Amino acid sequence: MVSTAAFAEIATLAGEPARAAMLQALMDGRAMTAGELARAGGVTPQTASGHLARLTEAGLVAVEKQGRHRYHRLASRAVAQMMEGIMQVAATRAVPGHRLTVGPRDAALRRARTCYDHLAGRLGVALADMLVEAGHAEIEPEAATLMPSGADLLASLGIDLAGRTAGRRARVLCRPCLDWSERRPHLAGAVGAALCSHCFAEGWIRRIEGSRAVAVTRKGEEALRRHFGIVVT
Structure with a gap:
């Protein structure tokens, strides 16, 4: 059974306005760069990087590397269903x-x-x-x-x-x-x-x-x- 603490952590991560906007932007199934997600969340690139690091660590977002670029997408269909x-x-x-x-x-x-x-x-x-x-x-x-x-x-x-x-x-x-x-x-x-x-x-x-x-x-x-x-x- 999921602990109350784990439940609250995911709810808090998804509920912060900038992070919520980023997660919604990823709901079309495409991978996006940190810069694109910063614009979606209305925050600076530095702030977006911090948000994305937390979302990735929690398993809500996955990162793919292609050459020098890093792309972010929802980690799973379960995350999309949650959103x-x-x-x-x-x-x-x-x-x-x-x-x-x-x-x-x-x-x-x-x-x-x-x-x-x-x-x-x-x-x-x-x-x-x-x-x-x-x-x-x-x-x-x-x-x-x-x-x-x-x-x-x-x-x-x-x-x-x-x-x-x-x-x-x-x-x-x-x-x-x-x-x-x-x-x-x-x-x-x-x-x-x-x-x-x-x-x-x-x-x-x-x-x-x-x-x-x-x-x-x-x-x-x-x-x-x-x-x-x-x-x-």
Whole structure:
């Protein structure tokens, strides 16, 4: 069982405003430099280095070295799930005298965004809904199952799940992730990650600079309508 002290340490590390901003910036799944994270956190590079050292020591952030450069990313999917959970709880807090708004206020984030390595927002939920309605997947509050017809659909698009679910770094094939803005599940696990990667690789979506939001391209709109029968507004 996790000790109270360990729990409090992680909560304190993630709760400091600059560190929270850095962790949120890493939620799009990409690795970032200390300088980029300093700008995200609104602090000096020296202060950012201190924050990142503490986050790395606690196992919230991992560092990758490439030549002279050091890149930081979330240490695991568990950290990303923790951050998404905190944002869900924070988004439901009612401010006295203000109308409650759940999820991000940014319209682009609500439409489509990355949630670590999978798709979220209306796009992510629409994909999950389509798979369920067509009988390609089953989603329960705590678990999700990809049916054989769903695997066939993904295979027809050139998405191979075998490599993502085998070997030492095997991961859960399919799991639900409660969407921060839609309050309904989108798909995570190997299926969610594979769909997200495919959408980027095929040019169906593109990143919006400085944000976790992604834009659906014209090519993507046509492909999503043709292959999944969905239109994201």
